[in-house]
Amino acid sequence: MFATFTAPSFGPVHGRRERDGKTLPCRPRRDDPPCVHGRLEGCRVRHGEDDSRLGQPICVDCYDYSGAVLWNAHAGELWRRFARDLLAVLARQRKATRADLRRQLRVSYAKVAEYQTRGLVHFHAVIRLDGPEGPGDPSPSWATVPLLEEAIRRTAEQVTVTATTGVRGDDGPGFTLRWGRQLDVQPVYLGAELGGMSDGKVAAYIAKYVTKGAESAGTVDRPVKQPIQIEDLRVTEPPGG
Numbered sequence: 001m002f003a004t005f006t007a008p009s010f011g012p013v014h015g016r017r018e019r020d021g022k023t024l025p026c027r028p029r030r031d032d033p034p035c036v037h038g039r040l041e042g043c044r045v046r047h048g049e050d051d052s053r054l055g056q057p058i059c060v061d062c063y064d065y066s067g068a069v070l071w072n073a074h075a076g077e078l079w080r081r082f083a084r085d086l087l088a089v090l091a092r093q094r095k096a097t098r099a100d101l102r103r104q105l106r107v108s109y110a111k112v113a114e115y116q117t118r119g120l121v122h123f124h125a126v127i128r129l130d131g132p133e134g135p136g137d138p139s140p141s142w143a144t145v146p147l148l149e150e151a152i153r154r155t156a157e158q159v160t161v162t163a164t165t166g167v168r169g170d171d172g173p174g175f176t177l178r179w180g181r182q183l184d185v186q187p188v189y190l191g192a193e194l195g196g197m198s199d200g201k202v203a204a205y206i207a208k209y210v211t212k213g214a215e216s217a218g219t220v221d222r223p224v225k226q227p228i229q230i231e232d233l234r235v236t237e238p239p240g241g
Contacts, residue, residue: 001145001149001152001185002127002186002202003037003124003125003127004078004122004126004182004183005082005117005125005180006122006182007071007075007120007121007122007179007180008071008177008178008179009205010026010145011059011064012041012057012059012063012066013050013055013056014047014053014054014056014058015027015054015055016051016054019134023046023047024046025044025045025046025183026046026047027042027043027058029042031198035058035059035062039062040058053119055116055118060093066175067175068119068120068208070166070175070177071108071120071177072119074161075121075122076176077161078160079123081159081160082159083109085155085158085159086107086127086141086151086152087102089151089155090148090151093150094142102132104140105129105130106129106134107128107129107130108127108134108135109131111126112124114189120135122241126202127148129143129148145187149185156179159176159178159179161177162174163175163177165167173186188202220226
């Protein structure tokens with residue numbers, strides 16, 4: 001299966017929408033209602049591909065910056081827990097123990113991370129069920145595409161990570177981080193696409209994501225250790241300063 005795990009929403013941002021080759025308004029809203037800070041909740045601009053507003057919050061005061069920062073910091077742990085719990089979910093589906101399941105199959109995967117325009121990381125992963133000896137060992141006959149898809153969706157829905165702000169030595173309020181609602185899971189077929197994706201197309205996707213630098217989305221590709229380094233970053237100023 002080829003799965004894409006996205007971040008949740010931390011507030012509406014400017015985006016580029018297209019349909020039938022035409023660029024649509026960013027975020028149209030009937031009667032253009034204002035948010036609690038007096039800013040319009042919608043945006044009727046048809047953004048170009050190089051518009052610096054893409055990915056920026058509609059309202060900088062409504063946007064949950066703390067949640068977004070904590071998400072990026074803990075996304076790797078969320079994936080680790082997903083990979084750990086996937087076998088347990090498969091075992092429950094089969095009404096077996098994890099030890100019994102390990103004797104019948106092995107869960108294999110390859111993943112890459114990508115930064116979205118809004119600056120939040122998400123993951124693309126190829127997930128496969130092999131026999132207990134690995135890729136050269138056929139998986140059991142009951143290890144079907146629907147079974148794996150259901151296990152991926154169930155596991156993604158249940159895993160969470162609790163993070164804290166840690167402000168001034170105090171743990172502060174806890175944030176429960178989870179995957180976003182937009183979870184795309186498609187079967188991968190050798191050669192042809194039969195209601196899913198071909199192995200060639202998946203390979204092309206993975207190659208693109210592996211070679212794509214984080215800086216292409218305006219994000220940081222190296223650690224920032226001193227405040228003065230922020231001045232040299234090529235990032236846009238959010239609306240409102």
